[in-house]
Amino acid sequence: MYEATLRPGANGESVAAELGVSPKAVSQATVTYRRQELAYLKSVAQEYFRYPVGEVMKREIGVAVKGRDVVQLARVIVRSHEEWHSWDSLAEKTWRFLDEGEQRARQILSVAGVESVLPDHRPSRLSGPNAVSPDSERRADRVDTFYDWPIRVLNALPGITALGGRREFDVAGEWMLSWQILPALPHTTVFETGPHRDGWAITEWLVWFNRDLARAGKGITSTVTSPPPYLNQPGESLSFQTFGSTKPGSLTPTEWARMLTETWDDGTGYMKITWPA
Numbered sequence: 001m002y003e004a005t006l007r008p009g010a011n012g013e014s015v016a017a018e019l020g021v022s023p024k025a026v027s028q029a030t031v032t033y034r035r036q037e038l039a040y041l042k043s044v045a046q047e048y049f050r051y052p053v054g055e056v057m058k059r060e061i062g063v064a065v066k067g068r069d070v071v072q073l074a075r076v077i078v079r080s081h082e083e084w085h086s087w088d089s090l091a092e093k094t095w096r097f098l099d100e101g102e103q104r105a106r107q108i109l110s111v112a113g114v115e116s117v118l119p120d121h122r123p124s125r126l127s128g129p130n131a132v133s134p135d136s137e138r139r140a141d142r143v144d145t146f147y148d149w150p151i152r153v154l155n156a157l158p159g160i161t162a163l164g165g166r167r168e169f170d171v172a173g174e175w176m177l178s179w180q181i182l183p184a185l186p187h188t189t190v191f192e193t194g195p196h197r198d199g200w201a202i203t204e205w206l207v208w209f210n211r212d213l214a215r216a217g218k219g220i221t222s223t224v225t226s227p228p229p230y231l232n233q234p235g236e237s238l239s240f241q242t243f244g245s246t247k248p249g250s251l252t253p254t255e256w257a258r259m260l261t262e263t264w265d266d267g268t269g270y271m272k273i274t275w276p277a
Contacts, residue, residue: 159199
């Protein structure tokens with residue numbers, strides 16, 4: 001009954017008519033479960049606040065936990081989940097709490113007819129009591145310390161968010177880093193408000209940077225990809241990839257990121273960036 005009120009255009013009277021109950025019954029159920037849902041989602045969001053998910057994300061969490069908008073909280077949780085990459089450093093209990101919270105947040109967004117800002121890239125546990133062994137999961141699906149600093153470099157650039165990286169061990173030892181352009185306004189989608197201005201300009205710069213490295217013989221290639229938009233959220237499917245080779249003479253992800261910071265700071269960048277240590 002409570003979830004029915006989250007559907008687009010639904011209200012107490014329409015849900016009551018649909019279920020054949022009184023509006024008062026709907027109101028009572030909604031108040032009870034909404035209070036519980038808000039308390040739970042706020043506790044999940046506040047847990048993310050304790051970890052380095054980025055200052056912009058922390059501000060969004062701060063706004064969301066002060067309000068009473070279940071959908072806004074759900075979206076902030078999903079975005080925080082995507083931005084946090086050091087899952088193997090968390091205690092098993094904390095990781096499970098955050099992972100279950102993110103799953104519930106996605107359920108709410110689905111019921112509400114709102115897609116999350118980012119696609120579902122559920123992280124794998126890399127260590128701890130329930131660590132996933134290489135025998136039970138392909139190494140190509142893991143985000144590991146191979147990418148920690150390069151991911152933080154990408155996330156230091158405004159208007160984009162790193163989706164993570166993976167080593168393509170099945171394809172001749174390639175590695176890959178990926179990012180998306182954020183929406184122009186917080187708590188919206190690109191389809192609703194358009195792409196972030198800085199994210200658009202920085203993506204242009206990154207495409208140029210990768211092309212320059214490719215022409216210099218550094219083993220770098222880049223591409224743009226999208227899953228079927230009609231099966232996803234229009235405007236949220238496009239992502240950009242940087243591919244590199246592990247062959248001798250090619251750049252590693254860390255070397256690529258270091259060249260990125262040096263090239264940006266050498267006068268080609270659009271603004272002053274404080275790079276991660």
